[in-house]
Structures are given as C-alpha cells and as structure tokens.
Amino acid sequence: MVDKVLVVEDNSSLLETLRYNLHKESYEVITATDGEQALDIARREKPALIILDIMLPKISGFEVCRILRKEMTVPILMLTARADETDKIVGLEIGADDYVTKPFSMRELMARVSAMLRRTKMVEIQLPAPGIIKIGDIQIDTGRHRASVRDALMELTPKEYDLLVFLARNKGLVFSREQLLEKVWGYDYPGDTRTVDVHIRWLRQKIETDPGNPKYLITVRGTGYKLEG
Numbered sequence: 001m002v003d004k005v006l007v008v009e010d011n012s013s014l015l016e017t018l019r020y021n022l023h024k025e026s027y028e029v030i031t032a033t034d035g036e037q038a039l040d041i042a043r044r045e046k047p048a049l050i051i052l053d054i055m056l057p058k059i060s061g062f063e064v065c066r067i068l069r070k071e072m073t074v075p076i077l078m079l080t081a082r083a084d085e086t087d088k089i090v091g092l093e094i095g096a097d098d099y100v101t102k103p104f105s106m107r108e109l110m111a112r113v114s115a116m117l118r119r120t121k122m123v124e125i126q127l128p129a130p131g132i133i134k135i136g137d138i139q140i141d142t143g144r145h146r147a148s149v150r151d152a153l154m155e156l157t158p159k160e161y162d163l164l165v166f167l168a169r170n171k172g173l174v175f176s177r178e179q180l181l182e183k184v185w186g187y188d189y190p191g192d193t194r195t196v197d198v199h200i201r202w203l204r205q206k207i208e209t210d211p212g213n214p215k216y217l218i219t220v221r222g223t224g225y226k227l228e229g
Contacts, residue, residue, distance in 0.1 A: 004028045006047040008038040035059025053079045069095030073158045075116040092198045095157040119186025133168045136229035167227035176224035
C-alpha cells in the first residue's frame with residue numbers, strides 16, 4: 001500500500017519541489033496551500049504523514065498542528081523558515097513530531113519522512129500486549145494509550161507518550177540522544193539531538209513535581225537519559 005503524504009506549503013515553487021521528490025520516492029502526494037485547506041484535507045484523506053509549513057495563510061501551521069493533534073495521531077513534520085529556537089520548541093510542544101529549518105537538504109527531508117513512516121509501522125507491528133506500567137507515581141495504560149501521574153491524567157503529545165513508554169519499558173537503562181532518536185523517532189542517521197532534549201524537557205515538566213530536581217527522568221551527564229523510580 002502506498003503511503004499518502006499531505007504537504008502544506010504556500011510557496012508554489014517549494015510545494016512543487018516537494019511533490020516531485022516525494023513522488024520519486026513512490027509516495028502518494030496531496031497538497032494544501034493554506035491552513036483551512038490543510039484541516040479539511042487531513043480530515044478527509046487521513047494521510048500517513050503531514051509536512052506542515054508554519055507560515056500559512058488563514059490559519060497558521062502552529063494552529064493547524066494544535067487542532068489536528070487533538071483529532072489524530074498522524075506524524076507531523078514542521079517546516080520553519082527561521083532558525084529561532086522558540087519556533088521549534090513551540091512546534092514540538094503542541095504536538096509536532098519533528099521540524100526542519102529552511103533551507104534544507106531534500107535528501108535529509110526524504111530521510112526524515114522515511115524514518116517517521118517506518119517508525120509508525122514498526123510501532124503498529126511490534127506493539128506489545130496492552131498492559132499497565134507503574135513507576136512510582138507514574139502509571140501508563142498502554143491499552144488505552146494514556147498516562148497519569150499522581151492520579152492526574154497527563155496531556156501528552158504522541159511523541160512524548162512514545163518517549164515515556166520506551167523509557168518506562170527500559171527502566172533504569174541509560175540511552176544517549178542518538179539512541180533515543182533511533183529507538184523512538186526511528187532515525188537511522190545522525191539527526192538533530194535538540195529534538196530529544198526538547199521532548200525530555202517538556203515530558204519532565206509533566207511528570208516531575210520539581211522539574212529542576214527530577215525524581216524520575218534523570219540526566220546522566222555526558223551520556224544521556226534514563227527513567228527510574
């Protein structure tokens with residue numbers, strides 16, 4: 001079955017370039033040029049992945065991402081024209097799985113698309129039997145795809161949830177940023193490890209009583225991260 005990719009970009013030249021390169025990789029490509037179209041098409045077509053520009057007419061990419069994340073778990077790769085860390089953090093916070101800064105290497109973008117789709121399929125195929133994982137005050141219900149801390153349900157983005165479940169299933173083991181990119185994001189090439197750091201930061205704020213002095217999500221200096229408790 002051919003994967004369907006929705007590209008949301010108002011720059012016609014870049015849109016056609018993305019469409020051409022995705023077609024070359026044998027993806028079915030559908031497009032939108034503003035935020036309203038993006039929402040309508042995503043809901044109707046149910047794409048396997050969305051490439052979403054931040055700066056869009058009518059509704060911004062941030063808002064499109066925020067709305068879609070409440071309705072579906074489709075992987076979202078955001079495009080930003082600025083190297084501003086704030087844009088990237090906001091995008092990841094509202095549920096984007098990853099981001100690419102313009103101008104970008106088309107080869108890198110195609111690699112990220114492939115990795116995100118591959119990871120989604122791996123999760124579907126290798127998903128363990130539903131169960132409850134408990135670590136201290138944290139409880140993860142993998143059957144219902146939700147997690148709580150101190151009996152309060154957490155609002156996690158899909159990637160925060162994936163990261164939490166992976167670390168919980170490997171409690172006490174230390175993983176480098178590169179290993180987490182491979183295991184949670186599915187990257188088999190060197191990626192931007194800041195993506196991991198941002199997700200760790202936001203996840204820590206949701207599970208820790210004192211994020212500045214974490215009890216569960218621990219940084220192992222010079223090595224990586226682990227979940228313990």
